[in-house]
Amino acid sequence: MYGEAQISGSSDRTAFRRAEKKYKLFKTSLGRRKSVKPVDLSEVFDFRAILESYNRDGGTPDGIVRHRCGFDLPVFGFEDRPGFYFIPGALSVEEQCHWIKESLLNFPQPPNRTNHTAIYGPIHQLFIEAQKKRVLIEADSLDVDVDSTDFDSINANANAPKWQFCEEGCEVPKAGSCRSISACSLLRKLRWSTLGLQFDWSKRNYDVSLPHNKFPESLHQLAKRMAVPAMSEKEEFRPEAAIVNYFGSGDMLGGHLDDMEADWSKPIVSMSLGCKAIFLLGGNSKEDFPVAMFLRSGDIVLMAGQARECFHGVPRIFTDEENAEISPLVSQLSRQDDLCFLDYIRTSRININIRQVF
Ligand SMILES: O=C(O)CCC(=O)C(=O)O
Ligand SMILES: [Fe+2]
Numbered sequence: 001m002y003g004e005a006q007i008s009g010s011s012d013r014t015a016f017r018r019a020e021k022k023y024k025l026f027k028t029s030l031g032r033r034k035s036v037k038p039v040d041l042s043e044v045f046d047f048r049a050i051l052e053s054y055n056r057d058g059g060t061p062d063g064i065v066r067h068r069c070g071f072d073l074p075v076f077g078f079e080d081r082p083g084f085y086f087i088p089g090a091l092s093v094e095e096q097c098h099w100i101k102e103s104l105l106n107f108p109q110p111p112n113r114t115n116h117t118a119i120y121g122p123i124h125q126l127f128i129e130a131q132k133k134r135v136l137i138e139a140d141s142l143d144v145d146v147d148s149t150d151f152d153s154i155n156a157n158a159n160a161p162k163w164q165f166c167e168e169g170c171e172v173p174k175a176g177s178c179r180s181i182s183a184c185s186l187l188r189k190l191r192w193s194t195l196g197l198q199f200d201w202s203k204r205n206y207d208v209s210l211p212h213n214k215f216p217e218s219l220h221q222l223a224k225r226m227a228v229p230a231m232s233e234k235e236e237f238r239p240e241a242a243i244v245n246y247f248g249s250g251d252m253l254g255g256h257l258d259d260m261e262a263d264w265s266k267p268i269v270s271m272s273l274g275c276k277a278i279f280l281l282g283g284n285s286k287e288d289f290p291v292a293m294f295l296r297s298g299d300i301v302l303m304a305g306q307a308r309e310c311f312h313g314v315p316r317i318f319t320d321e322e323n324a325e326i327s328p329l330v331s332q333l334s335r336q337d338d339l340c341f342l343d344y345i346r347t348s349r350i351n352i353n354i355r356q357v358f
Pocket of ligand 1: 243245253258270272279295310313314350353
């Protein structure tokens with residue numbers, strides 16, 4: 001579900017796939033010059049423009065409703081898609097920066113799992129190691145210097161490949177006996193991390209036996225506050241898990257359903273950070289033609305009830321200066337200490353989606 005979808009040739013059978021193909025990034029190269037195929041964005045809903053026009057005259061375009069839910073910001077949706085809520089500009093630029101930093105520094109920290117965990121084991125301080133230009137090295141188990149009296153560590157090390165960060169250009173134990181990968185390329189290849197209850201992708205289910213931290217308190221409070229438009233008055237949203245998705249240029253999230261949580265009446269609270277994206281919201285079948293909309297940094301989407309049964313995905317992010325629309329982040333992250341975050345987010349998008357599991 002969370003891999004990069006293969007969208008080519010024979011795979012454009014369904015309406016959803018055709019929409020993905022319409023919006024995905026196509027690079028063509030003419031000799032040495034690379035160019036990006038222009039894409040027709042005329043049918044993409046723009047909730048920021050809808051908000052601006054609503055603020056001017058109180059109206060909404062055909063098919064768009066403003067939910068009357070006593071929330072302190074305008075919340076929009078589609079007339080024919082109950083359970084879908086769009087809160088444009090829900091997060092201030094300060095809040096966006098805070099969650100970008102958390103997503104890079106803390107959320108990928110063990111025991112939280114990432115797409116790298118299955119291959120390399122737990123990786124600590126990936127973002128910091130990438131700034132230091134360090135390299136992750138797999139020491140051949142025979143080369144590992146184990147104190148011969150320490151039987152526990154001998155047993156623990158017997159089969160486990162040991163990956164450790166070293167300085168760039170550090171001396172490798174024995175030629176050919178170890179593999180290595182730079183922290184920078186691991187950071188570039190970071191696709192997801194999981195918070196709170198851990199999701200086991202091989203079983204496509206939550207595995208409560210996996211070690212995990214308590215769901216972060218401040219994210220819990222934010223999600224509870226943002227979930228209000230999709231909740232009945234008597235109920236409370238209980239955030240128990242989150243998936244953090246990291247997108248670089250050309251990355252996409254193929255059409256899928258999030259169906260592993262027990263109670264679909266509870267919303268998924270999904271926040272966008274960094275570069276602008278296109279989000280597709282389809283129907284119960286991939287044969288249903290999806291609506292497309294822009295997701296910008298600071299937007300929050302809620303999917304609850306019937307909307308949870310709808311295929312959705314992200315076929316495109318925009319990483320060029322003109323279309324990424326991240327100038328408030330660029331100003332906010334211009335201090336020397338923050339340039340490393342700016343460097344990442346200039347060409348990336350982060351999505352944090354928060355779920356009640358039980
Ligand atoms: O990136 C997004 O906006 C959507 C993410 C999503 O649908 C998911 O992780 O299930
Ligand atoms: Fe999803």
